[in-house]
Amino acid sequence: MPSKKPVEISQLFGQAGQSQQIHQLKSQIEKLEAEITQLRVNAFSSEEKAALEQQIEQLTNQLATQGGVHEIAISLIDPDPAQPRQTFPPLIIQERAESLRRQGQQNPIVLIPQLDGRYKLFDGELRWRAAPLAEMTKLKAVFLPKEEIPDEAVVFEGQLVTSIHSQKLHDLDLATALIRLIIFKYPNFIGREDEIPKFLNAFINRLVRSQKIQDLALIKDADLITQQEWLETSDFKEQEEYEIVSVLLGLQLNPVSINNNIFPLLKVAEDLKVIIRSEGLESSKIRELNKLSAEQLKIDESQATAIRTQITQRVVQEKLSLSQTKTLVKQTLEQYNASNNKAKHEKQIDKTIKDIESINLKSLEPTRLSKLHQVLQKTLHEIETLM
Structure with a gap:
């Protein structure tokens, strides 16, 4: 079978054997990686979650031991636009800001020093986004030396592993990140x-x-x-x-x-992807809302987008559960399908009326005229009753 093997995450610090200190750091990170891989993605018990958080912190602690903890101005820190996590709902940022106000910054963020004197985030973007709301101007940070990182692909893989295990990526972020990682490899x-x-x-x-x-x-x-x-x-x-x-x-x-x-x-409507990025709406609800497509509603795309946006906003604003979202989507589909069926039926009636009007009565044989007379007379009686 194929001999080509993907890059291992342990290669993140593959060049870290240049000094005894860096070699110790490499060993610590490899040990951390081995421990993390024993845990189950998306299946944490409270004990596993606590153990996982402790293991993730080992990387930060080891970097602090080797290079110290620094206070860095928030204005000098730039996010990594290529990092896997792209969904930061305002509510989550507000919650983290309140935590920073009440408890302070418990753990340093991880930064990569840049040649221009600025710093790029490797880990801790949520804290970085929340800090200004907590009226903080600086953040505690440890440094991940840029020269120890082989290339962009390995940095990205390290960020993805950290995000999967510690921050629970939104499913859309995970899907996008996996595609990118596969292409990197x-x-x-x-x-x-x-x-x-x-x-x-x-x-x-x-x-x-x-x-x-x-x-x-x-x-x-x-x-x-x-x-x-x-x-x-x-x-x-x-x-x-x-x-x-x-x-x-x-x-x-x-x-x-x-x-x-x-x-x-990856194939949900673009307007729903925008909602994911801005509100962090759960994947299960997004899949339901995606059913409100032009094809399912039997209307054009612009109308479908307007309806889907209206229903989505209601789900967000009223904080509807998955069950309530399913019911709302079902009712919307039934409403528009019933409306479409009515419109289709009315078109058929209009066509029938035109067909009757276009009949050349003089060309019909007496027996057909009699039959048509009977049908029309019966129909006329029903019409008069309804009117």
């Missing part, structure tokens, strides 16, 4: 981004047909050696399938869940 996908979900779906469907789909749930949590052995012996029809699945398993993500719940969000 396998540049043959450049310009073919839309094909990635299709390749994964084809592989998943083949496993379903061969009744081997349960293998993925088990192999997801296996060690790297076991995962690689499974990848080498699995029935991949295309090299691209192998590459995609290897990346997902490397992050301990279940390809079935990504196929069914995550990648489909």
